[in-house]
Amino acid sequence: MFDEYNPLDEKIFQVIDNDGKIVNNKWFPEIDNERLxxxxxxxxxxxxxxxxxxSYQRQGRIYTYPPSxxxxxxxxxxxxxxxxxxxxxxxxxxxxxxxGKGVTLKEVFLYYMxxxxxxxxxxxxxxxxxxxxxASQLLHATGIGYEIKYNKKDQVVFAFVGDxxxxxxxxHEALNFGGxxxxxxxxxxxxxQYSISTPVSKQTxxxxxxxxxxxxxxxxxxxxxxxxxxxxQAIKTASExxxxxxxxxLIEALTYRKGSHTxxxxxxxxxxxxxxxxxxxxxxxxxxxxxxxxxxxxTEEQDQQILQQFxxxxxxxxxxxxxxxxxKLEDVxxxxxxxxxxxxxxxxxxxxxxxxxxxxxx
Amino acid sequence: MEGGAxxxxxxxxxxxxxxxxxxxxxxxxxxxxxxxxxxxGGVFRVTEGLQKKYGxxxxxxxxxxxxxxxxxxxxxxxxxxxxxxxxxxxxxAYVAFDQLISHVARYHNRSRGxxxxxxxxxxxxxxxxxxxxxxxESMEAIYGHIPGLKVVIPSTPHxxxxxxxxxxxxxxxxxxxxxxxxxxxIKQDVPEEKFLVPIGKAKVISPGKDVTVVAYGAxxxxxQRAMVMAKxxxxxxxxxDLRTIYPIDKDTIIQSVKKTGRIxxxxxxxxxxxxxAEISAIASEDAFLYLESPPKRVTGFDTIVPYARGEHHYLxxxxxxxxxxxxxxxx
Ligand SMILES: Cc1ncc(C[n+]2csc(CCOP(=O)(O)OP(=O)(O)O)c2C)c(N)n1
Ligand SMILES: [Mg+2]
Numbered sequence: 076m077f078d079e080y081n082p083l084d085e086k087i088f089q090v091i092d093n094d095g096k097i098v099n100n101k102w103f104p105e106i107d108n109e110r111l112x113x114x115x116x117x118x119x120x121x122x123x124x125x126x127x128x129x130s131y132q133r134q135g136r137i138y139t140y141p142p143s144x145x146x147x148x149x150x151x152x153x154x155x156x157x158x159x160x161x162x163x164x165x166x167x168x169x170x171x172x173x174x175g176k177g178v179t180l181k182e183v184f185l186y187y188m189x190x191x192x193x194x195x196x197x198x199x200x201x202x203x204x205x206x207x208x209x210a211s212q213l214l215h216a217t218g219i220g221y222e223i224k225y226n227k228k229d230q231v232v233f234a235f236v237g238d239x240x241x242x243x244x245x246x247h248e249a250l251n252f253g254g255x256x257x258x259x260x261x262x263x264x265x266x267x268q269y270s271i272s273t274p275v276s277k278q279t280x281x282x283x284x285x286x287x288x289x290x291x292x293x294x295x296x297x298x299x300x301x302x303x304x305x306x307x308q309a310i311k312t313a314s315e316x317x318x319x320x321x322x323x324x325l326i327e328a329l330t331y332r333k334g335s336h337t338x339x340x341x342x343x344x345x346x347x348x349x350x351x352x353x354x355x356x357x358x359x360x361x362x363x364x365x366x367x368x369x370x371x372x373x374t375e376e377q378d379q380q381i382l383q384q385f386x387x388x389x390x391x392x393x394x395x396x397x398x399x400x401x402x403k404l405e406d407v408x409x410x411x412x413x414x415x416x417x418x419x420x421x422x423x424x425x426x427x428x429x430x431x432x433x434x435x436x437x
Numbered sequence: 438m439e440g441g442a443x444x445x446x447x448x449x450x451x452x453x454x455x456x457x458x459x460x461x462x463x464x465x466x467x468x469x470x471x472x473x474x475x476x477x478g479g480v481f482r483v484t485e486g487l488q489k490k491y492g493x494x495x496x497x498x499x500x501x502x503x504x505x506x507x508x509x510x511x512x513x514x515x516x517x518x519x520x521x522x523x524x525x526x527x528x529x530a531y532v533a534f535d536q537l538i539s540h541v542a543r544y545h546n547r548s549r550g551x552x553x554x555x556x557x558x559x560x561x562x563x564x565x566x567x568x569x570x571x572x573x574e575s576m577e578a579i580y581g582h583i584p585g586l587k588v589v590i591p592s593t594p595h596x597x598x599x600x601x602x603x604x605x606x607x608x609x610x611x612x613x614x615x616x617x618x619x620x621x622x623i624k625q626d627v628p629e630e631k632f633l634v635p636i637g638k639a640k641v642i643s644p645g646k647d648v649t650v651v652a653y654g655a656x657x658x659x660x661q662r663a664m665v666m667a668k669x670x671x672x673x674x675x676x677x678d679l680r681t682i683y684p685i686d687k688d689t690i691i692q693s694v695k696k697t698g699r700i701x702x703x704x705x706x707x708x709x710x711x712x713x714a715e716i717s718a719i720a721s722e723d724a725f726l727y728l729e730s731p732p733k734r735v736t737g738f739d740t741i742v743p744y745a746r747g748e749h750h751y752l753x754x755x756x757x758x759x760x761x762x763x764x765x766x767x768x
Contacts, residue, residue, distance in 0.1 A: 138567045138745050189567060189745025207571050208529060209501055242500035243532065272477035273498045345476050402747035411740045422708060422738045426750070429760050 076312050077294045082285035087297050087329065090304035093356050095365030104308040108372055114155055114303060115363050116381060118147040121171035122360055123385040124180055131393060132338040140187045143168040145333030146265055148359035151175065152306035153233050153263065156314050163202045164216040164234040168265065176202050180389060184396035210240035213249035213262060220258025224321050231314045232260040239270020242278045253323035254291040260323045261313045265300065267332035272345035288325035300328030301359035442628035448621045452594035453483045456601040459631050461491050468513060470497045471506055471523030480525055481561055481620055503532035507558065511540045515552045521605060527562035527614060528571030541610045542585030554610040561617035563655050563705050564752055567745040574742050575705035578712050580612040581683040588612045588682035589636055592657040594625040596680060599634025607636065616654035639686035645675035647766055648699040651690060651716055653679040656703045656753060663758035672766050682712055690716060691723045698729035699765050703758055708736045730768035735761045
């Protein structure tokens with residue numbers, strides 16, 4: 076696959092078209108129907124949650140949030156391939172991937188409601204917290220890869236970054252270290268065309284992003300990031316290669332951030348409605364749904380039914396998060412150090428004295 | 438304020454934009470760049486409209502790379518340009534620290550004066566806006582600690598314009614930190630014409646006799662509110678807006694503390710090794726015999742700034758400031 080879709084040739088790996096029709100039989104992956112339906116439901120759940128969070132944000136019930144709708148196929152395909160023992164190293168726009176790893180919606184809500192506790196990820200094995208400093212997490216992925224190799228573990232790391240992130244030095248260092256150390260990391264670039272307002276054409280003069288793998292001596296492939304079949308095939312092949320050869324792979328997944336950068340961003344300042352419409356036709360959820368409907372695997376009634384179910388579930392977990400206990404003063408101090416310095420304790424005590432004084436004044 | 442000058446109501450964002458606009462018009466060596474500063478005009482819109490007016494060669498969206506932004510500015514400055522760059526949030530400036538500490542701060546000295554680093558590095562900083570992690574810190578002391586850099590923080594639209602203009606005209610590198618919490622919160626009449634507010638000069642905002650309160654940036658507003666509470670309690674506060682972190686205006690601080698005998702610094706920074714610590718040291722070293730109580734720091738804790746829901750524990754409130762004012766006066 077890597078030879079056939081060499082990024083130097085500018086080929087894009089695609090399996091279904093915009094109408095959900097198979098255009099690449101050779102690489103059509105074997106996925107049983109149940110798994111495929113689960114993938115669709117996972118994408119739909121992430122989409123539903125995303126859209127609902129945006130409206131909760133407008134109601135003032137949650138703070139700034141970076142929606143990922145439009146990018147679900149990449150994240151769900153990763154979740155399909157990722158094993159329990161594998162590592163997930165997120166950036167900050169991978170809702171469906173976190174959910175696939177066992178993170179709960181409630182935890183995600185807590186995080187964006189302003190609680191560190193949202194990063195506990197109690198039910199998810201081998202996952203790092205959300206990483207806001209762009210691209211910094213990729214080096215952590217390479218470091219984890221070293222541990223896997225060192226202890227001869229049967230694991231792979233899946234590490235995410237955006238197109239903008241490929242401009243940071245950390246991106247290049249992570250790939251370079253990965254190539255030199257030969258570690259099992261699948262680097263996944265969600266190329267959603269923009270870094271806030273800046274189009275990818277202003278990030279790099281390279282013909283594509285996957286091509287950067289060539290310079291680091293590692294495999295790379297450019298994939299249709301809205302085609303779940305292609306993504307599953309590519310990520311699966313990459314992870315098998317990473318696992319068996321202990322080598323990194325760079326996957327560029329071409330997609331579109333359908334929403335705003337975050338809830339405080341206004342995309343009308345920098346992109347056109349025509350462009351948005353064009354990408355609407357490539358919507359990953361629509362494409363998979365078309366495939367499922369065409370093959371009589373799914374019906375509109377089922378779709379409506381499950382959508383209602385998801386909405387209720389999202390709202391249930393959201394309200395649960397809203398009822399989370401108040402943020403206590405101790406919570407500020409508790410995890411700064413493993414061994415809390417005495418002076419820090421003193422600072423906490425001093426502040427408690429102030430709070431008592433304040434209470435007494437009332 | 439400047440007599441007879443034509444005035445316009447501006448908030449801090451307007452004032453900064455206006456200063457940039459005037460200087461871009463005056464000097465074609467000025468280049469503005471950073472993440473999303475061109476087409477979008479910056480995430481806080483400080484550079485709004487400037488690309489349209491001056492073209493994409495002078496106001497440009499750079500790739501997403503802070504080290505790249507600051508490192509290229511070093512080269513531009515060495516070659517004679519006067520770059521003004523933006524770090525989208527101060528929490529992401531750390532990526533550029535090698536360029537900043539190893540080069541921006543040192544080139545003039547290293548080249549024995551041959552290369553001037555006429556660079557302004559703008560960055561929004563500070564808490565209180567319910568932001569995500571890395572978007573709320575006040576790490577000005579780090580920059581103050583780096584020999585070779587000057588560090589400026591305005592607290593009003595007027596000063597924002599005057600200080601930024603001075604920063605742009607300075608041949609030394611300036612870290613220009615913008616208190617984003619009050620970007621649009623304060624409106625004021627500001628002269629439309631160019632004017633300068635000198636770097637390195639604090640300002641006595643309101644004279645008083647019992648205790649000196651030094652603050653800067655968004656903390657001025659909080660301190661002013663505390664002052665009202667103090668007044669009700671019969672305490673007269675002398676409030677100083679520091680305006681420049683480095684070079685710090687020792688004279689104004691010492692003069693004030695010699696008069697009041699007491700000093701409190703209010704800052705959003707973590708407690709240890711900070712601006713407030715520096716001011717306490719200045720008071721102890723240079724006005725020791727005048728002190729009637731220990732110099733006091735009202736700052737954040739030595740902790741990471743908590744996420745939005747816990748930030749109220751960390752931020753300085755008028756009540757907390759008043760509490761310390763009262764304790765200091767009653768000491
Ligand atoms: C080091 C760093 N610089 C700047 C930012 C501010 N910022 C947050 S997201 C973003 C754009 C990221 O674009 P991209 O990598 O394409 O990811 P996307 O947002 O499109 O998912 C920027 C500039 C940051 N978080 N970290
Ligand atoms: Mg992007």
